[in-house]
Amino acid sequence: EIVLTQSPGTLSLSPGERATLSCRASQSVSSSYLAWYQQKPGQAPRLLIYGASSRATGIPDRFSGSGSGTDFTLTISRLEPEDFAVYYCQQYGSSSWTFGQGTKVEIK
């Protein structure tokens, strides 16, 4: 099973700042099968990025994804108040899906 490790665990930033979230895999992941999700309290996760760098429908362009192999990054260029949430990376491989443990982006 591929293990995804996200860092940092918590990111304290102010609105307007840039957020950089990391997702590292225990073995190489196909970029086609790496996704990012946003989850707010009491809500289901929402797909932000699929295929490592493609934005899902309706996702603002301040969200971008990059990376390949074992290192992937989600960047939020300028934090809006509604962006403070928990973010998860997720991969598909060997007929199994796994998620990272999450990064919480909180207001500083």
Add this chain to the structure above:
Amino acid sequence: QVQLQESGPGLVKPSQTLSLTCTVSGGSISSGGYYWSWIRQHPGKGLEWIGYIYYSGSTYYNPSLKSRVTISVDTSKNQFSLKLSSVTAADTAVYYCAREGGIWGFDYWGQGTLVTVSS
């Protein structure tokens, strides 16, 4: 717009079987191309994929839960279901159903249902 809705008991006794159903609207499970999954989230914790079913009935389960999980599909009702046997308090979680399209990620989710295992 595809919508998913979980339903089932919110309280299950230890050692019994947890049963949930996901009803899909706005799209047909039978149309193919998507995997229909169950995912859970323990209170205050991260996401754990439980397993998926394809419209044909083929399934794949998380190896850590495989011995206790059964996922089935009823295409006539546009529903798929989860059964988790021999539950313990460790199975207390919010259970989500979701649609996954391979490279497209989990693009549609139910709102989630909290299942508590307690006597």
